[in-house]
Amino acid sequence: MTKRMLGAVLVPLGIALALVALGIDLLGAGRWGGFGPVQIIGLVVGLALAVAGSILVRTNGRPA
Amino acid sequence: MGYRVLALVRGAGLALTALALLAFLGYFVVYSYYAYTLFRFPYDYDQGEGFELYDSVLFSQGEWPYRDNAVYPFYASNYPPVFHLMVVPLVWAFGPQLWTGRVVSFAATLVTAALIAYAVRRETRLWAIPVLSGLAFLASNYVYQIGPLFRSHMTMVLFETAAVLVLNGVDDPRYGRRNLLAGLMLLLTAGYTKPQAVVTAIAAFLFLFLRGPRRALIAGVAFAAVTGLIFWAIDRATAGQWTVNVIQANVNAYDAHQAAELYFQWFQLHAILILLAAGYVIYELFWSRLSVYSLWFVLATAGGVLSGKWGASAAYFTTSVAAMCLVSGLAAGKLSIVSRPSPAVKPPGAVPSASYAALALTLLVPVLYLHQAVRVFHMPTRPEPFTTMARLLGQPTDVAYLDALGFPALGRPPTEEDSAAGRRIAAYIAAAPGPALSEEAGFPLSVGKPVVTNPTQLLNLDKNGLLDKTQLLAAINAQRFGVVVLRAQFYPQDVLDAIGQAYELVEEIRMNGFTYWILKPRSRL
Numbered sequence: 001m002t003k004r005m006l007g008a009v010l011v012p013l014g015i016a017l018a019l020v021a022l023g024i025d026l027l028g029a030g031r032w033g034g035f036g037p038v039q040i041i042g043l044v045v046g047l048a049l050a051v052a053g054s055i056l057v058r059t060n061g062r063p064a
Numbered sequence: 065m066g067y068r069v070l071a072l073v074r075g076a077g078l079a080l081t082a083l084a085l086l087a088f089l090g091y092f093v094v095y096s097y098y099a100y101t102l103f104r105f106p107y108d109y110d111q112g113e114g115f116e117l118y119d120s121v122l123f124s125q126g127e128w129p130y131r132d133n134a135v136y137p138f139y140a141s142n143y144p145p146v147f148h149l150m151v152v153p154l155v156w157a158f159g160p161q162l163w164t165g166r167v168v169s170f171a172a173t174l175v176t177a178a179l180i181a182y183a184v185r186r187e188t189r190l191w192a193i194p195v196l197s198g199l200a201f202l203a204s205n206y207v208y209q210i211g212p213l214f215r216s217h218m219t220m221v222l223f224e225t226a227a228v229l230v231l232n233g234v235d236d237p238r239y240g241r242r243n244l245l246a247g248l249m250l251l252l253t254a255g256y257t258k259p260q261a262v263v264t265a266i267a268a269f270l271f272l273f274l275r276g277p278r279r280a281l282i283a284g285v286a287f288a289a290v291t292g293l294i295f296w297a298i299d300r301a302t303a304g305q306w307t308v309n310v311i312q313a314n315v316n317a318y319d320a321h322q323a324a325e326l327y328f329q330w331f332q333l334h335a336i337l338i339l340l341a342a343g344y345v346i347y348e349l350f351w352s353r354l355s356v357y358s359l360w361f362v363l364a365t366a367g368g369v370l371s372g373k374w375g376a377s378a379a380y381f382t383t384s385v386a387a388m389c390l391v392s393g394l395a396a397g398k399l400s401i402v403s404r405p406s407p408a409v410k411p412p413g414a415v416p417s418a419s420y421a422a423l424a425l426t427l428l429v430p431v432l433y434l435h436q437a438v439r440v441f442h443m444p445t446r447p448e449p450f451t452t453m454a455r456l457l458g459q460p461t462d463v464a465y466l467d468a469l470g471f472p473a474l475g476r477p478p479t480e481e482d483s484a485a486g487r488r489i490a491a492y493i494a495a496a497p498g499p500a501l502s503e504e505a506g507f508p509l510s511v512g513k514p515v516v517t518n519p520t521q522l523l524n525l526d527k528n529g530l531l532d533k534t535q536l537l538a539a540i541n542a543q544r545f546g547v548v549v550l551r552a553q554f555y556p557q558d559v560l561d562a563i564g565q566a567y568e569l570v571e572e573i574r575m576n577g578f579t580y581w582i583l584k585p586r587s588r589l
Binding site (some may be wrong): 001004006036037038041052055056059063064 | 273279
């Protein structure tokens with residue numbers, strides 16, 4: 001697998017994780033009324049994965 | 065002048081490295097002393113140890129510990145069998161002694177540390193940093209606290225570490241296939257030691273997928289088939305009790321706040337190693353190839369999310385600690401190699417500015433390890449020479465044990481007073497007619513009485529609506545147990561209520577910082 005392919009996997013994965021972290025309260029799964037600590041971790045990790053993935057997508061076809 | 069400064073800085077770097085090694089060797093001495101005191105302590109130090117011993121006892125008698133909790137002795141295990149089977153030969157040789165499993169678990173942590181050191185040594189060809197990496201694992205507060213206990217967790221970490229180490233050589237042109245097979249078998253063993261090894265399995269298959277999707281898929285199907293076959297065979301042999309007790313009973317309530325607090329604590333304790341390891345993952349992600357070690361660190365850290373489960377603890381981060389010690393060792397090794405003097409840089413002549421930057425790294429790496437050593441601070445303050453050591457380090461000596469975590473439930477070496485308290489509780493059980501209802505199995509096992517109930521297992525099953533308590537409640541109401549020993553009151557509420565109605569408190573005994581309640585049957589006119 002190349003770094004570009006890995007990036008193409010990480011971008012949607014990161015966005016999905018961030019969206020789940022943001023929207024989990026709407027599903028009634030959050031324990032707090034506000035934004036909980038695990039949601040913050042999920043959002044940060046999700047965004048980091050998306051950013052890393054978008055950088056990798058721009059790289060050449062080196063093996064991951 | 066310039067080269068003199070360089071030589072001085074290099075000497076300072078060596079001195080700091082020696083100091084860092086000394087600090088971590090000090091932690092190793094503390095760890096060994098704690099283990100020694102636990103080997104000598106014959107009762108449960110951590111609630112649940114005695115039940116794991118009882119699992120080994122049952123295996124040693126050719127019986128399964130996955131049983132029907134609705135009938136006497138209302139006992140079942142919620143752990144897979146590998147660790148308990150490993151202890152069986154010691155149980156055959158020495159009888160039901162808690163030190164048997166403690167020795168196995170302690171040895172597992174030593175081998176894990178050696179494997180971490182070996183992996184870092186193999187990749188970096190250095191000496192000091194691999195030793196520091198291995199010792200840093202043993203110096204983690206989490207590993208220190210649970211390493212020498214009769215618990216299966218650290219043996220799982222050993223098999224996980226070994227699996228990752230072997231799978232790293234899966235692309236070896238000569239031994240690749242052998243490494244793949246051995247790595248998968250070690251993964252399987254880890255999973256049947258404790259299910260939390262699933263995070264390492266995911267990391268391993270992710271690595272295999274990156275290196276060759278076809279091979280990963282074939283290996284994955286074979287792995288799933290063997291895992292499933294073993295699962296099916298045990299479930300069939302235990303008439304379905306394996307699934308009930310190991311899978312269904314472990315579906316517990318999740319507390320995200322508990323997981324977040326443990327993540328915060330984990331970071332506070334290991335910040336330097338975590339940041340070094342994270343930096344190495346980023347380096348591999350963008351500038352090199354992702355190794356199984358980096359993927360293991362990432363997945364093991366993500367696996368910390370499971371620590372929010374009821375009954376989970378910081379132990380769920382020990383796989384992450386092993387991975388971070390290994391990967392941070394690779395990072396530190398990389399920095400050390402960069403800081404080596406270039407053959408072209410020799411006196412006389414002007415000192416290149418790059419040499420100064422490299423020398424800064426010479427100092428930085430040992431300073432980072434020294435800072436890490438401070439972060440995980442823990443030591444007993446007695447007996448000597450620990451009292452003097454604590455004084456020299458400017459620490460208070462009016463408490464028996466110091467820990468960066470404050471006052472954790474585990475870590476303080478048990479004392480003779482604790483042993484005396486344990487003997488007193490065991491004497492109640494020995495003197496009572498019939499079996500005892502004890503929240504810790506170490507007491508009845510020490511006096512040759514049967515082990516009755518596994519309270520946390522009963523609670524888990526009860527919460528999931530899987531426990532028929534009719535016979536247990538009837539036995540309590542009929543006062544069939546000569547004595548009841550409670551510590552954490554883990555039994556389901558209606559069981560506790562029944563105990564309160566049929567038994568009365570006769571003594572409270574302090575042991576290892578916990579209060580044990582001794583209850584005897586109420587007189588009924």
